[in-house]
Amino acid sequence: MSSDFARGGRLRVLIWKEFLEIRMNPRLFGIVVVAPILQLAMLGYAATTDVKDVPIVVADGDRSSASRELIQRFDASRNFTVIATVTTVTEVEPFVESGTAWIALAIPAGHGADIATGRPAVLQAVADGTDSNSTTAALGYATALIGGYARELVETRSAAAGISRPDAGAIDARIRVWFNPQLESRHFMIPGVLALVLLLVTANLAAMAIVREKEIGTLEQLNVTPLRRWELIAGKLLPYGLIGILDILLVTAVAVFWFEVPLRGSFWLLFTISLLYVLCTLALGLLVSTISETQQQAMMTATFFFLMPMIYLSGFMTPIENMPEVIQCITYVIPLRYFLVIVRGIFLKGVGFAVLWPQVAALAAWGTVVVSLAVMRSSKRLD
Amino acid sequence: MTSVIAVARKELRQIVRDRRTLMILAFVPAFFLLVFGYALNFDVRNIALAVEDRDGTSESRALISAFVNSGYFNLAGVVHDPRAAEWMLDRNQARAVLVIPEGFGRTVTTGGTAPVQVIVNGDNANTATAVVGYATSILQTASAEFSGRAGLWAPPAGAVPQPVSVEPRIWYNPELRSALFLVPGLIAYLTMLMSVTSTALSIVREKESGTIEQVRMAPVGTFPFILGKTAPYFGISLVSAALVFLAAQLLFGLPMRGSWLTLGAAFSVYLLGALATGLLVSTIAETQQVAFQIALLVSLLPTLMLSGFIFPIASMPEFLQAITRVVPARYFLVALRGIVLKGTAASHLLPELGALAIYAAAVLGLASLRLAKDRA
Numbered sequence: 001m002s003s004d005f006a007r008g009g010r011l012r013v014l015i016w017k018e019f020l021e022i023r024m025n026p027r028l029f030g031i032v033v034v035a036p037i038l039q040l041a042m043l044g045y046a047a048t049t050d051v052k053d054v055p056i057v058v059a060d061g062d063r064s065s066a067s068r069e070l071i072q073r074f075d076a077s078r079n080f081t082v083i084a085t086v087t088t089v090t091e092v093e094p095f096v097e098s099g100t101a102w103i104a105l106a107i108p109a110g111h112g113a114d115i116a117t118g119r120p121a122v123l124q125a126v127a128d129g130t131d132s133n134s135t136t137a138a139l140g141y142a143t144a145l146i147g148g149y150a151r152e153l154v155e156t157r158s159a160a161a162g163i164s165r166p167d168a169g170a171i172d173a174r175i176r177v178w179f180n181p182q183l184e185s186r187h188f189m190i191p192g193v194l195a196l197v198l199l200l201v202t203a204n205l206a207a208m209a210i211v212r213e214k215e216i217g218t219l220e221q222l223n224v225t226p227l228r229r230w231e232l233i234a235g236k237l238l239p240y241g242l243i244g245i246l247d248i249l250l251v252t253a254v255a256v257f258w259f260e261v262p263l264r265g266s267f268w269l270l271f272t273i274s275l276l277y278v279l280c281t282l283a284l285g286l287l288v289s290t291i292s293e294t295q296q297q298a299m300m301t302a303t304f305f306f307l308m309p310m311i312y313l314s315g316f317m318t319p320i321e322n323m324p325e326v327i328q329c330i331t332y333v334i335p336l337r338y339f340l341v342i343v344r345g346i347f348l349k350g351v352g353f354a355v356l357w358p359q360v361a362a363l364a365a366w367g368t369v370v371v372s373l374a375v376m377r378s379s380k381r382l383d
Numbered sequence: 384m385t386s387v388i389a390v391a392r393k394e395l396r397q398i399v400r401d402r403r404t405l406m407i408l409a410f411v412p413a414f415f416l417l418v419f420g421y422a423l424n425f426d427v428r429n430i431a432l433a434v435e436d437r438d439g440t441s442e443s444r445a446l447i448s449a450f451v452n453s454g455y456f457n458l459a460g461v462v463h464d465p466r467a468a469e470w471m472l473d474r475n476q477a478r479a480v481l482v483i484p485e486g487f488g489r490t491v492t493t494g495g496t497a498p499v500q501v502i503v504n505g506d507n508a509n510t511a512t513a514v515v516g517y518a519t520s521i522l523q524t525a526s527a528e529f530s531g532r533a534g535l536w537a538p539p540a541g542a543v544p545q546p547v548s549v550e551p552r553i554w555y556n557p558e559l560r561s562a563l564f565l566v567p568g569l570i571a572y573l574t575m576l577m578s579v580t581s582t583a584l585s586i587v588r589e590k591e592s593g594t595i596e597q598v599r600m601a602p603v604g605t606f607p608f609i610l611g612k613t614a615p616y617f618g619i620s621l622v623s624a625a626l627v628f629l630a631a632q633l634l635f636g637l638p639m640r641g642s643w644l645t646l647g648a649a650f651s652v653y654l655l656g657a658l659a660t661g662l663l664v665s666t667i668a669e670t671q672q673v674a675f676q677i678a679l680l681v682s683l684l685p686t687l688m689l690s691g692f693i694f695p696i697a698s699m700p701e702f703l704q705a706i707t708r709v710v711p712a713r714y715f716l717v718a719l720r721g722i723v724l725k726g727t728a729a730s731h732l733l734p735e736l737g738a739l740a741i742y743a744a745a746v747l748g749l750a751s752l753r754l755a756k757d758r759a
Contacts, residue, residue, distance in 0.1 A: 038684070043688070045703050046688045046699050048698050049425075049693075049694060049695075050698055051695070052698065097721075097725055098731060122550055124551075126551075126552050126553075126554055127551055127552070127554065128555060129553040129557060130725070131564050132425065132426070132556055132559040132560060132561045132563065133509065133561055135556075136516070136559055137512050137516075139551050172496050174499065174500045177505035180505035180506055180508060183508040183511055185507075185508040187506070303679065304411065308419075312422050313422050318422065318425060319427075319507060322425070322427070323421060327418065327421050344506055349472075355470075355473050
């Protein structure tokens with residue numbers, strides 16, 4: 001019994017030692033607190049694929065009241081900003097070429113007459129396809145705006161002709177968007193930051209903490225102490241686990257209270273699964289530390305071979321279902337992939353364990369494999 | 384000049400000795416382009432669609448095939464009650480649900496208006512916007528067809544059915560492939576990352592190994608020393624950038640509509656700025672570990688987030704837009720996309736090239752100043 005107590009005491013001392021070391025390194029504190037906040041700010045404010053205020057240039061070859069009304073409609077819409085009105089189509093080219101206008105709308109001569117006499121009027125829109133993503137959205141806005149204009153014209157005409165019920169079409173499309181009705185990309189990106197920050201902070205720091213002891217030779221000293229191997233590993237990793245918990249709370253609080261991302265599911269479920277995820281990332285750090293000899297190697301390995309592929313291939317930026325089959329297969333070994341589904345599910349959809357258990361199971365399996373790998377490697381090295 | 388060459392030769396010898404780092408610097412960017420270029424994709428296709436068909440007539444089936452035949456939607460499953468549809472949305476098995484009400488077929492054949500519901504998973508705003516757009520246009524077309532068939536409102540042959548319509552034409556990237564937008568960004572990102580990290584360690588390494596003392600004594604001016612340090616990495620970075628660019632052309636069909644000379648000039652000033660950034664980091668940091676962290680922080684995050692690589696700068700809040708003005712990748716991306724996709728002439732890119740040159744000169748100057756202070 002007394003030996004159990006002593007062992008618990010040893011572990012506590014080791015954790016305390018690690019915390020002292022963290023405190024002696026003020027830069028580390030910066031990474032732990034500043035990095036998450038910096039990333040939240042960047043992703044919360046910069047990472048928006050929302051398209052608004054599309055700059056548009058109009059070539060008004062008609063100069064009638066009808067054409068002016070149409071331009072007015074574009075300018076009044078919050079989706080567009082009319083930056084210039086010119087007369088001929090050739091004049092719009094420099095605007096599109098330099099990227100100052102994303103769309104050029106050409107109203108041909110005779111547009112007003114067509115509208116007045118009821119002949120179908122065709123407008124031309126030239127879009128800069130360089131940013132395919134924004135262009136798709138911008139063209140969608142333009143089509144919808146002109147469609148609305150057309151509908152109004154039909155209505156006024158049928159009213160003038162004395163037809164009481166204008167043709168409303170056979171289908172009344174009712175499109176509803178769930179989970180994120182305002183279609184704010186922020187709501188999608190910010191929960192992802194939780195996953196990213198935990199990975200960056202815990203995996204990197206844990207890897208470097210162990211390699212540092214290797215580099216300065218103190219690992220040998222720890223090896224000859226009566227510490228068991230699991231105590232050594234737990235003592236080195238636990239402080240970073242606690243930092244991870246701090247980051248979970250920090251990021252969740254900023255997401256909910258500052259960026260007003262809805263947390264529809266259970267906080268405790270989110271917290272519990274995040275802990276599991278932190279165990280996985282710590283295990284990854286341990287694994288990196290066992291295959292690196294110097295801190296530089298550890299950083300290079302962690303950054304280039306784990307962090308970057310994880311950022312790009314996890315679905316953090318672009319949906320996995322858009323990727324080619326081969327790359328989709330690779331994504332299955334990335335723990336971030338599962339955790340992203342979990343955080344986004346809990347935050348936006350409010351789903352519970354009944355829906356998320358496959359992801360949780362995958363995460364647990366991944367953690368087990370990596371821990372075993374790391375322990376196997378370190379047993380060769382440390383003992 | 385001779386001292387520049389001497390320093391450059393010494394640095395080159397050191398680089399060549401470390402084969403592994405050389406290989407990483409030269410080939411890793413092209414390899415990353417291969418993987419990430421395929422992974423980064425905004426094109427929304429194969430949208431998993433669940434269908435709740437409460438009608439079961441030939442008309443409702445025609446509407447379902449209109450969705451499937453559009454090429455955008457894949458039928459992920461047919462459900463019979465709303466809870467099953469919700470379940471599929473929750474588990475990401477379906478991204479959209481099409482709900483056709485009872486009596487749909489009868490209503491549309493007799494000239495009435497039938498409500499059709501589409502529920503879209505909005506978690507990813509970007510994908511959802513595209514899905515909403517596709518669904519709207521499919522439903523509009525189907526609506527026009529049904530009313531035409533019902534004989535209510537037959538558009539005159541060959542005429543445009545709408546009183547006003549728009550004919551979109553898309554320049555530079557007619558198929559709207561997101562690869563053409565993202566691959567130039569990836570090129571800027573990878574070359575920046577490699578250049579900054581390569582030089583970021585170079586002076587710190589001398590500090591750590593103590594050889595900086597010898598440099599301090601050597602009869603080399605600070606600026607020639609900086610230039611000599613940069614020159615070999617400049618060569619390696621150019622080779623690496625050329626590899627990445629060729630890979631992008633081969634793998635992703637990136638066009639080249641402008642002049643190679645302008646492209647070379649843009650790459651040169653951009654890489655020079657990146658290498659100078661690394662050197663500046665190197666003069667600030669005391670250990671390689673710190674240097675690497677700072678290098679990542681100044682190159683990785685801003686180039687990814689604030690350059691217009693993925694997220695349009697125009698959509699950012701004002702204060703962030705102001706910050707993007709000091710991110711060199713911002714200017715390089717305008718130049719690169721302009722040259723490659725639009726064939727923009729150098730004369731139109733002078734502001735961007737000028738900004739890149741100013742950035743490179745300023746950072747090189749700062750690095751020399753810091754080092755001179757160190758040596759004094």
